[in-house]
Amino acid sequence: xxxxxxxxxxxxxxxxxxxxxxxxxxxxxxxxxxxxxxxxxxxxxxxxxxxxxxxxxxxxxxxxxxxxxxxxxxxxxxxxxxxxxxxxxxxxxxxxxxxxxxxxxxxxxxxxxxxxxxxxxxxxxxxxxxxxxxxxxxxxxxxxxxxxxxxxxxxxxxxxxxxxxxxxxxxxxxxxxxxxxxxxxxxxxxxxxxxxxxxxxxxxxxxxxxxxxxxxxxxxxxxxxxxxxxxxxxxxxxxxxxxxx
Ligand code: IPE
Ligand code: IPE
Ligand code: MG
Numbered sequence: 422x423x424x425x426x427x428x429x430x431x432x433x434x435x436x437x438x439x440x441x442x443x444x445x446x447x448x449x450x451x452x453x454x455x456x457x458x459x460x461x462x463x464x465x466x467x468x469x470x471x472x473x474x475x476x477x478x479x480x481x482x483x484x485x486x487x488x489x490x491x492x493x494x495x496x497x498x499x500x501x502x503x504x505x506x507x508x509x510x511x512x513x514x515x516x517x518x519x520x521x522x523x524x525x526x527x528x529x530x531x532x533x534x535x536x537x538x539x540x541x542x543x544x545x546x547x548x549x550x551x552x553x554x555x556x557x558x559x560x561x562x563x564x565x566x567x568x569x570x571x572x573x574x575x576x577x578x579x580x581x582x583x584x585x586x587x588x589x590x591x592x593x594x595x596x597x598x599x600x601x602x603x604x605x606x607x608x609x610x611x612x613x614x615x616x617x618x619x620x621x622x623x624x625x626x627x628x629x630x631x632x633x634x635x636x637x638x639x640x641x642x643x644x645x646x647x648x649x650x651x652x653x654x655x656x657x658x659x660x661x662x663x664x665x666x
Pocket of ligand 2: 442443444445486487488489492616618620
């Protein structure tokens with residue numbers, strides 16, 4: 422579904438779509454002398470509060486980075502623990518998400534994920550597919566470059582099959598093949614934990630996003646901090662390349 426320019430303009434000056442790189446779980450745990458997975462569990466518990474804060478803040482779309490295509494480089498123990506956490510999170514939160522009017526979607530490559538997890542993801546997407554209060558997108562085994570590569574492969578296949586004329590390809594074409602095809606572009610991207618990089622997150626979609634890099638570690642991120650960042654966004658002058666008259 423293509424979005425219109427109007428869709429991309431947040432009402433009341435707030436961001437309509439916020440994307441969050443939830444970073445710092447490992448350091449949060451290490452600071453407490455605990456294993457990294459302890460931090461991931463604490464981080465997962467934070468998500469509910471932030472999702473629930475969205476309607477009052479005018480945030481219709483929230484996209485969270487849960488696991489990157491590069492995170493497979495971590496130890497087997499951490500990766501397996503994270504995969505188990507994702508399964509547990511989906512099973513545990515499904516009811517509350519449904520009741521709160523949250524529509525859940527997943528982006529990223531499902532091919533490398535285990536079947537049980539993928540089944541839970543499909544189930545949650547289906548279960549919440551009639552909700553419209555908040556659109557929560559969870560990026561799981563997601564990488565921006567991987568997403569563009571997968572999109573390009575499908576686009577090339579359409580050209581090869583005669584469904585797409587190469588001469589017609591413009592910057593509206595590729596987004597239709599991205600995992601995010603039904604979502605507006607993010608207005609605000611937040612990264613916690615003090616790292617000022619985007620680590621392969623929403624590369625195409627964030628071309629004109631505003632960024633906030635904050636020192637707070639993800640397990641310490643509260644709805645008050647979230648609200649402050651939303652308010653700060655309202656004061657930003659988004660020019661999109663133009664000059665104000
Ligand atoms: C973010 O926290 C969660 C994932 C990447 C899965 P980290 O695990 O990257 O935490 P730090 O950056 O090591 O503190
Ligand atoms: C980005 O965090 C990915 C997620 C938050 C899921 P990382 O901790 O993996 O990023 P780098 O390694 O610091 O760039
Ligand atoms: Mg990190």
